[in-house]
Amino acid sequence: MIDQATLHGLVRFQSTQKTSPALSLYLDVDPRHRTTDEYRLALRHLLASVDGQANKEDCTRVERFIEKEYDRQSRGLVCFSCAADGLWQAFPLAMPLADRVAVGQRAYIKPLADALDTFARYGVVVVDREGGHLFMFNQGQMEGVSGVAGEEIRRHKQGGWASARLQRREDEAAYRNLKEAAEMTSQFVHSGAVRRLILGGAEVNVAQFAAMLPKSVQQVVVGSINSDVSASPAEVGEKSLALIQQVAAGHKAELVEQLITSAAKGGPATLGLANTLVAVDARRARHLVLDDGFAAPAYRCDACGYVGAEAMIDDACPLCEARLRLLPDAADSLVRWAVEQTIDVTFVAGSSALQQAGSIGALLRY
16 A cells, blocks of 8 residues: 555655666556466566666566565555665555556656556445445555444235235335435545445445435445445455446546647646646646656756756756756656645546647646
8 A cells, every 4th residue: 555655755756876767667467367477577578678777786676576575466566666775665556557667767656646546545335225335445455344234124925915014114124224324324425534436236226325325425426336235345346446447437538528628718727748837837737637658858947947848059948047957758747746736647548639639738726
């Protein structure tokens, strides 16, 4: 589990020697579709791709961890190493990750920031006519579970008028049970423990339960899964994780449309690297949106704070004439600044609309 203090520490890290850069490695170790031999082979290919750039000591440290120390219980693995400056962080994660490797003066945090945002705290409440269980997940890992066990609903065999009377009693008991579960869920959501809520159970029970929730709670419901209250936490986790990924994809598509439309109408939004750099540097941005494969250089003046996307004559700052510093990956720099400013960051894969609009942009505060 990665906390905000750890993430901010990675954001602030910068190697002190150009000859000793940091190695950042992301590895898909999900046992559902990759064997140990397969991800070890993928690791070798990743490290071979940065041969001559990464320090041997850092590559060896990563290999040793995966071979000797990794417990093979996660879906994604992230390692940051810079032996020269004492950096070593390894995070087995319950979240899925794609293979990536980067070498640079700073830790490469773009994929990590995206995963942490996508799989941040969410709750799953699974209900039936006798009560419900509420699970809390963070970064794909279950952190807690609570439940409501209401009145038992007995099956009856009588017919005629007695059957109708018993059925009415059962329905009333089921209503009370679901109502109690709804109250538990409302308290949980209003406590601020989760950002999103998933409902689970038979379709008819979920529909009745959802109608009992206050509107403020209904607004954080992102979808539902077919599950039973007796389902194991692992089963609930699998289904909810898949739904979160699906919901995130839909949300990203809507966000891109909102960004492009707002910018086109002259609203509080900006597109393109140059404009986005200015907005983030001026602390006007509230939500950074970028293509997950976007990378481009930029230039910054450490003397006056100027930042721009274009090189200047003699690398001189246009404001104070001090020497500009090259930012090899402006997108990664923007993500780090966004984390420091607590700006939301969303990475989008395969959006032709965003790519045509410059691959990066931001929704603004004003």
